[in-house]
Amino acid sequence: MSQVANSITPGICHAGAVTRSLFRRWSDALMLTLAVAAGMAPQPSAGAYAVQEVAEIRRAVGEFLRAANGMLSSPDHVEVGVIDPRLRLARCGEPLKMFYSPGGARSGNTTVGVRCLGPSPWLIYVPARVKLYRDVVVTTRAVPRNVLLGNQHIRLEQRDVSGLTAGYLESPSKALGRVARRPLAIGMIIDPSALENRRLVRRGERVTILANAGRLAVQMKGKALMDGASGDRVRVKNLSSGRIVEGTVSAAGVIYVNH
Numbered sequence: 001m002s003q004v005a006n007s008i009t010p011g012i013c014h015a016g017a018v019t020r021s022l023f024r025r026w027s028d029a030l031m032l033t034l035a036v037a038a039g040m041a042p043q044p045s046a047g048a049y050a051v052q053e054v055a056e057i058r059r060a061v062g063e064f065l066r067a068a069n070g071m072l073s074s075p076d077h078v079e080v081g082v083i084d085p086r087l088r089l090a091r092c093g094e095p096l097k098m099f100y101s102p103g104g105a106r107s108g109n110t111t112v113g114v115r116c117l118g119p120s121p122w123l124i125y126v127p128a129r130v131k132l133y134r135d136v137v138v139t140t141r142a143v144p145r146n147v148l149l150g151n152q153h154i155r156l157e158q159r160d161v162s163g164l165t166a167g168y169l170e171s172p173s174k175a176l177g178r179v180a181r182r183p184l185a186i187g188m189i190i191d192p193s194a195l196e197n198r199r200l201v202r203r204g205e206r207v208t209i210l211a212n213a214g215r216l217a218v219q220m221k222g223k224a225l226m227d228g229a230s231g232d233r234v235r236v237k238n239l240s241s242g243r244i245v246e247g248t249v250s251a252a253g254v255i256y257v258n259h
Helices: 002-040 056-069
Strands: 075-081 097-100 108-116 121-132 133-139 154-160 178-180 194-197 199-202 206-213 216-224 232-237 244-253 256-257
Touching: 056 075, 056 097, 056 108, 056 121, 199 244, 199 256, 206 232, 206 244, 232 256
Parallel strands: 206 256
Antiparallel strands: 075 121, 097 108, 108 121, 133 154, 178 194, 206 216, 216 232, 232 244, 244 256
């Protein structure tokens, strides 16, 4: 029995060695086949992995905003918000399309949509701020309510007007001789609603009524029933007849009635 075992054992060991040798050869051949196949297979082009540079997107947004606002003046400038540098967008094969987001303002704080219509389309929104500098009328001192503005109260100064929803005055002539409707702080930009024409007639005051009766000019005493600035239509009571008529304020304390 031991002889049989001894005669079989060497055969078994030899067969295992052969099996291991064949397996190594098969494995090596498989690896070689895969390597050859990989070399022969079409490789993805470098463009498939190209990424749209964040700097290019920001530059395109800046150019879009400058063109949209006609920014030819050197003080005007655009601040494009930060785009996450980790963003991996496929490089667009076509020019980027830009547009204002719904409700976005042309100037001031705004948001611009950037769209790629290439083979791998994408869309992002980029925050930005557009500053527009203009010469505007500002106060040189604090101005109380009802004060008549003169040269000592105002001056022209270059300011960013992009966020001024109430507007502004570009010429001192638009402010001189007008009255502050509310207190004005020093250095503030004056908007049109902050001023009103000087009242030449006040309600309850005695006024002079001027009227034409044919070729004759008639002058009467009256009582103003309304406040009025130059050119305003106001009601006035004729103190002689008691009649109430309507006329135009033509000067301080004078109302012209055209019959």
